[in-house]
Amino acid sequence: MSKRLLISAFEYEKDILGATKTARESGYKIVDVFTPYAVHGLDKAQGLKPSKLPWLTFALGISGAIAKLWYQIWISATSWPVNVGGKPFKSVPAFVPVTFEIMVLFAGVGTVLAFILISKLRPGKKPTVLFDRATDNRFYLVLEETDAVFDVKNIRSLFARFNIVHMEERIETGNGKLLEAEVVA
Amino acid sequence: MVEVYSFLRKPLILGNKTFAEVTHDIAEPLETKSTTLWWGVFLVTLTMFGLGVVAVTYQIFTGIGTWGLNNTVGWAFDITNFVFWIGIGHAGTLISAILFLFRQKWRTSVNRSAEAMTIFAVICAGIFPIIHMGRPWFGFWTIPYPNARGPLWVNFRSPLVWDMFAIGTYFIISLVFWYVGLIPDLATLRDRTTSKIKKAVYGFFSLGWNGSNKIWSRYETVYLLLAGLATPLVVSVHTIVSWDFATSVIPGWHATIFPPYFVAGAVFSGFAMVLTLMLIVRTVMHLEEYITIKHIENMCKIIIATAWIVGMAYTTEFFVAWYSGNPYERFTFINRAFGPYAWAYWIMFSCNVFFPQLFWSKKIRTNPVLVFIIVIFINIGMWFERFVIIMTSLTRDYLPASWASYSPSIIEIATLVGTFGLFFSLFLIFARFLPMISIGEVKGVLSYGKNLHAEHTAVKEEMPV
Numbered sequence: 312m313s314k315r316l317l318i319s320a321f322e323y324e325k326d327i328l329g330a331t332k333t334a335r336e337s338g339y340k341i342v343d344v345f346t347p348y349a350v351h352g353l354d355k356a357q358g359l360k361p362s363k364l365p366w367l368t369f370a371l372g373i374s375g376a377i378a379k380l381w382y383q384i385w386i387s388a389t390s391w392p393v394n395v396g397g398k399p400f401k402s403v404p405a406f407v408p409v410t411f412e413i414m415v416l417f418a419g420v421g422t423v424l425a426f427i428l429i430s431k432l433r434p435g436k437k438p439t440v441l442f443d444r445a446t447d448n449r450f451y452l453v454l455e456e457t458d459a460v461f462d463v464k465n466i467r468s469l470f471a472r473f474n475i476v477h478m479e480e481r482i483e484t485g486n487g488k489l490l491e492a493e494v495v496a
Numbered sequence: 497m498v499e500v501y502s503f504l505r506k507p508l509i510l511g512n513k514t515f516a517e518v519t520h521d522i523a524e525p526l527e528t529k530s531t532t533l534w535w536g537v538f539l540v541t542l543t544m545f546g547l548g549v550v551a552v553t554y555q556i557f558t559g560i561g562t563w564g565l566n567n568t569v570g571w572a573f574d575i576t577n578f579v580f581w582i583g584i585g586h587a588g589t590l591i592s593a594i595l596f597l598f599r600q601k602w603r604t605s606v607n608r609s610a611e612a613m614t615i616f617a618v619i620c621a622g623i624f625p626i627i628h629m630g631r632p633w634f635g636f637w638t639i640p641y642p643n644a645r646g647p648l649w650v651n652f653r654s655p656l657v658w659d660m661f662a663i664g665t666y667f668i669i670s671l672v673f674w675y676v677g678l679i680p681d682l683a684t685l686r687d688r689t690t691s692k693i694k695k696a697v698y699g700f701f702s703l704g705w706n707g708s709n710k711i712w713s714r715y716e717t718v719y720l721l722l723a724g725l726a727t728p729l730v731v732s733v734h735t736i737v738s739w740d741f742a743t744s745v746i747p748g749w750h751a752t753i754f755p756p757y758f759v760a761g762a763v764f765s766g767f768a769m770v771l772t773l774m775l776i777v778r779t780v781m782h783l784e785e786y787i788t789i790k791h792i793e794n795m796c797k798i799i800i801a802t803a804w805i806v807g808m809a810y811t812t813e814f815f816v817a818w819y820s821g822n823p824y825e826r827f828t829f830i831n832r833a834f835g836p837y838a839w840a841y842w843i844m845f846s847c848n849v850f851f852p853q854l855f856w857s858k859k860i861r862t863n864p865v866l867v868f869i870i871v872i873f874i875n876i877g878m879w880f881e882r883f884v885i886i887m888t889s890l891t892r893d894y895l896p897a898s899w900a901s902y903s904p905s906i907i908e909i910a911t912l913v914g915t916f917g918l919f920f921s922l923f924l925i926f927a928r929f930l931p932m933i934s935i936g937e938v939k940g941v942l943s944y945g946k947n948l949h950a951e952h953t954a955v956k957e958e959m960p961v
Contacts, residue, residue, distance in 0.1 A: 323945030344709040347515060348680070348939040354713045362717040368725075386640060386649040395653055405653040408736055412658075412665040412729075419669045419725045423676055426718045427703060430711045436704030438683075445707040446684040448515035 313482050315456040316342060317463060318442070319470055320449050320477035324350055327450035330473040331356040334454060337469065339461075345442055345451040364429075368422045375417025380410045449476075456480075508602055508941050511785040515939050522931045522938070523688055525781050530928060533780070541920040548914010551907045552627055560630045562907045568900035569890045573908040574624040575740075577915065579882040580765070581621035582663070582737055583758075585670070586730055587766020588614025592673060593726035596719075602794055604937040605786045609777065609923075610770050611674040612930075616922040617769070618667045620915040625659070627911070655739040662736040669729055673722050676715075679705050680936040734759045741885065748828040748889035751816065757809035764802035764848070765878035768871040771795050773923065775868045777932060786933050789862050796861040799874065803852035806881075810845065824894055832888040836901065840884050847877020 321327045331344055335358050344357055354361075380403075387393075388400035398405070427433065442451045454466070467478060513521070530538075555562045565572055588610040595603040626632045638660045640650045650657045683705035686698035705711070738758035741749040771792065778787040817829040832841050851873045855861045860870075892899055926932075 325946055345707040346709055346712060347519075347684070347707060348936040349712045349716050350709070351940070353709050357709055359710065359713050362714045364714065364717050365721060368721050372725075382640070383652045387652055391646055391649055393649075393651065395651055398653055402653055408655075408658040408732065408739075409652060409661045411732055412661040415725050415729045415732075416665045416668060419722055420672060422718055422721050423672050426676075426714055430714060432679075432703035432705065432711070434703055435700045437699070438704045438706035440708070441687075441706045446680070446687045446705070447519050 314342075316481050316483050317454045317456055317461075317466065318479050318481060319452045319454070319466070319475050320442075321452070321473060322449065322476055323474065324450070326473040326475075327452060328352055328356050330452055330470050330475070333469060333473075334452065334466075339466070340455040340457050342453040342455050343440075344453070345440070345445040347444075347446055347448060347450070350450075364422060364425060367425055368418045371421035372414045372418035375421075376410050376414035378417075379413035380406060383409060507943055508605070508788070508790070509786055509938060510788055512944070513785070513942060514944055515942070518938055518942070519684060519688070519935055521783070521786070522933050522935050523685055525927075526685065526929060526931065527689065534924065534928070538921065538924045541917045541924060544913050544917025545921050546914075546917070547910050548912075548917055551910035551914060552623075555627065555907050555911070556632060560628070562905060564903050564905045564908060566900050566902070568893070568898050569887075569902040571886055571890060572902050573883075573904045573912065574628050576879065576882040576886055577912050578621050578624035579737055579758075580879045581617045581624075581915065581919075582734065583762035583765045583878065583882075584769045585614040585617035585621065585666070585766065586734060586759070586762035587770045588612070588617075589666075589670060589673075589726050589730040590763050590766065591770065592677070593723040593730065596723040597727060601941045602791055604941050605788075605791055605933055606770065606774055606795075607937070608674075608677065608930075608934045609773060609926075609932050611670065611677065612923065612926045613766075613770060613773060614670045615667070615674060616919050616926075618663065618670065619922070620919050622663060622667070623915060623918075625656075625663075655736065655743045658736045659740055662733045666729060666733045669722070669726055673726055675701075676718060676722060677934060677937075678930065679703060680707070680715075681931045681934060683707070684935050685931065731759055734762045746889045746893060747822075747824040748813075748817075748832065748885070751813065753809060753812055753816070757806070757813075760802050760805035760809065761878060761881060764799060764806055765875065767795050767799050767802065768874035768878065771799075771867060771871045772875060775864050775871075777927070779864070781927070781932065783933065786938065789864075792864060792867055793858075793861050796855040796867060799852050799871075800855050803849060803874075807849040810849065828889060828892065831892050832884065835888065835892065837884060837887050837891070840880050840887065844877050844880040844884050847873045848881060851877070 319330065321330060327344065327346065327350065331341065331353060334341055335356065341357055344353060346353065383406040384401055384403070387402070387406075392400045440453075442449065445451055463478070463480070467475070470478075509518075511517075563573065588607075591603050591610040592607045592614075595607075626635045629635060638650060638657065640652075679702055682698050682702035686695055686702050689695050689698060735755040735758065738754035742751060742754040744750060774787050774795075775792070778784050814829050814833075817825040820826075832838075851870050854866075854870055860866050887902060891901060
């Protein structure tokens with residue numbers, strides 16, 4: 312299945328924010344926006360929902376803490392109980408520091424691994440869609456040409472006040488690769 | 497969320513930079529050949545590291561007897577160095593995590609190198625407890641894994657075991673935090689470089705980053721979560737380090753003030769080390785427009801605040817020793833200020849409490865040369881703080897018959913020199929291959945291309961309602 316995509320390039324943060332907002336409000340389907348840095352307010356303009364990762368972090372932290380607390384109690388009271396200065400085998404207050412550390416470790420490392428997995432990133436991966444200067448100084452807005460009514464000229468005039476610097480059409484093949492750049496403006 | 501901008505404030509980054517200029521300024525030093533100065537300094541630090549390797553090798557082959565320790569003084573130089581290096585690391589996490597949570601935008605110019613400093617300092621710190629074991633090849637016994645020795649487990653009631661977990665977690669989380677921050681910048685370098693090898697390496701580690709806002713949005717969430725996790729972590733790490741002392745019954749150590757006292761001291765010494773490095777970096781790598789006088793001033797102000805906390809702790813310790821009515825405590829503190837190690841105590845006190853007060857003067861804290869001299873004194877003072885805590889309490893404990901003295905052997909001094917060599921060598925390598933300043937984050941704090949800059953003449957302030 313292939314899609315026709317329209318790519319518009321901008322120079323400034325305020326323009327990409329404005330253009331994205333306008334495109335969404337006019338009912339166009341935004342595939343993605345590519346920016347050299349995290350632009351504040353772009354999530355809202357693009358209509359992205361907040362990530363659910365914090366829930367995962369919470370769950371990971373809790374499970375790390377429970378697992379480690381259990382492990383400490385099992386080691387100190389069941390596997391080989393050693394009498395240390397007459398202290399109880401299940402000396403839970405003394406187990407708090409390590410439990411806390413493992414909670415942070417599980418939550419932190421787990422969250423980052425989950426982030427890499429959901430974002431479909433992996434070491435050595437070639438970027439699927441990469442625009443020339445997206446990691447340097449350009450902002451790219453990618454729209455999907457959903458139906459026959461989609462009029463490039465219309466969008467061109469819509470974006471004129473956002474100082475659009477470049478516009479092109481491309482075909483996306485099924486595997487996420489972009490083909491055939493066709494400069495339209 | 498409404499952000500407040502003011503044109504009355506000076507910009508964080510000077511020189512009216514565009515995005516392309518930022519990329520260029522920060523990435524360019526990585527694309528040129530190393531200078532003679534770099535090689536010269538690197539050879540010196542590498543030699544220092546080599547000296548440390550020789551000293552540690554000799555110590556491992558011969559035994560802990562090569563150190564100046566005796567029956568009374570079982571901890572001395574090595575644990576001083578351990579606490580010193582761990583403390584250095586804390587400013588990195590403070591800048592990267594706590595200042596991030598407080599929305600302190602000036603952190604963007606210094607967080608990358610401060611985080612690198614954290615990692616290198618923790619590596620240096622980790623060496624000391626391991627070599628102190630005497631038989632470091634059994635170091636992995638500190639990990640509670642099912643084994644054929646019983647199974648013989650670690651004692652989870654021991655602060656030394658807590659410490660192993662705290663330092664281990666701290667190292668891993670700092671490394672992950674640093675790496676996550678690096679991913680977008682590695683992608684920038686990947687797309688810029690012309691060298692095939694560099695392209696492959698940067699490409700491997702940048703995970704296929706392409707600037708997609710769907711990923712950026714998630715990335716920001718992850719960064720915030722990591723900052724939120726690292727903040728209590730950094731407090732817990734030095735708290736646990738202080739418990740190594742506080743849970744013992746040695747006079748002068750057995751005090752509830754230790755955790756806050758150690759954490760404040762760690763931040764204090766860490767900022768001194770960040771400033772030491774940053775002042776060199778901004779001059780040598782010509783980054784004065786990124787690490788501005790304002791950044792230096794801000795860090796000096798944090799140093800004043802933490803110097804007061806540390807000073808407060810020093811005096812509170814004396815008060816509590818007197819107020820407790822415990823003769824051993826009272827003796828320990830009188831001995832600390834006027835006993836055989838009084839010289840070390842007064843070096844500590846003057847370097848940590850008196851010298852930082854010079855930063856009250858704007859003239860001094862805006863003069864990089866003077867700031868550099870003062871922070872060197874603070875580095876020295878904070879090393880002596882740990883030395884004083886360990887030395888004065890151990891050499892004069894409850895039983896006068898067991899009183900002893902201590903002076904470091906040449907091997908111990910060489911080991912300390914070696915860790916400094918390792919620290920600076922790693923930092924120099926970092927400066928050659930990775931961006932010293934977070935390219936992506938700096939672009940985010942520029943006023944370039946933002947709505948607030950549309951009209952240069954109008955002063956627009958959006959105030960929260």
